[in-house]
Amino acid sequence: MRVVFPASPGRAARAAAGLAMLAALGGCGGSSVTPLTFDLAALPGQPRAGGTARSLVVSEPVGLQPMEADRIIVRERGGSLSFLGGGQWADRLPRLIQTRIIQSLENSGRLRSVSRPGDKVPSEYQLVSEIREFDIDSGSGEAVVDLSAKLIAEGSGRVVNARVFTARVPVPKVDPQTAATGLDAALSQVLGDLVRWVNAGR
Template sequence: MVNLIAEKRFFRGAISAIGLGLLSGCAAIGGQKAISDTFELSAAEVTNAQSVRRGSQILIVEPVALKALDSENIVIETSNLTIQYLSEAQWSDRLPRVVQQKIATAFDNSNKFAGIGLPGQGLAIDYQLITEIREFGIVASGNRAKVTIAVKLLNDRTGNVISSQVFSSTANAGSSVSSAYVRALDTAFKDVSEKMVVWVTTKI
């Protein structure tokens, strides 16, 4: 009985290893095309933020998003009611995680905070930045990128929301190739995240 269980465990492990090998090798499975391009976002270089209270530390919470945006897929809005995903292309991680990391880096680039933390890092936090990704994709009808992120600034000591705001930006893609779409999304996202950092520094 022990040997049979061990064999079953080995079999499952072998299948898992084979599956990982196929994924890492970008093999096509079941007729699906392999993803050939993986894209990253860049962080805004914030130079016009205001000074904040000395020693202030802020926690960047992972953004929430509807399922259509909570994945590695790059969204194409084909109409007001329908979306598609950009073929053979993806983000480097789930979009909310990528956005979280780049927002944190933008805050760090401002050089205004004593500490910028992510959940689980154990910082003594003064404020939390709570965000919701409402739009993050290409509007096919205008061949442009649109990024909209809603933000709440929370006092971590009192649990009170200090202020809230919605930031939105667009950028022309210029062409319909994947790299042009991603550049446009990156431009719009950097504009949104820079505005976000500046706005937060006016509230603390």
């Protein structure tokens, strides 16, 4: 089934194909499909000496309504968004990205603690972010990940720093496996830049 939305004014991919969902999703015209489920990878552990000793809470990213779901998105020529049939993410995209950000920061070994808001762990800073793009650009033939991030001082609410992280990875065709692989590779680049930025203390 294809759902179209109006246009709005990472390391080698580790997309795990073949985990078919037990329940078939209803398709158009009464047919049903069993989509493949794909994961996104966190950065591997590469601890380095001289950490910032910061404590950080990572909020779930926000995004446009199509990006709040677990579907793989294609940005058509002209800017409209559609769901790519036959594939889905292992969780809602914002929650999946939040988890991989937390794991990547933990794996770097540079922070004293990394947590979610619901963990109620005292922290010095909060990382808030917005998913601006996480889709396949059918016009350019690229997987695009665009994430804006802000470091906010807890207590005062002061924005310590802000930056936009973007990566584009060519994809030879638009199908679930290729799209998930390309988006995972693009996210890996964004996560690398984001982790270095947070750990640099800027």
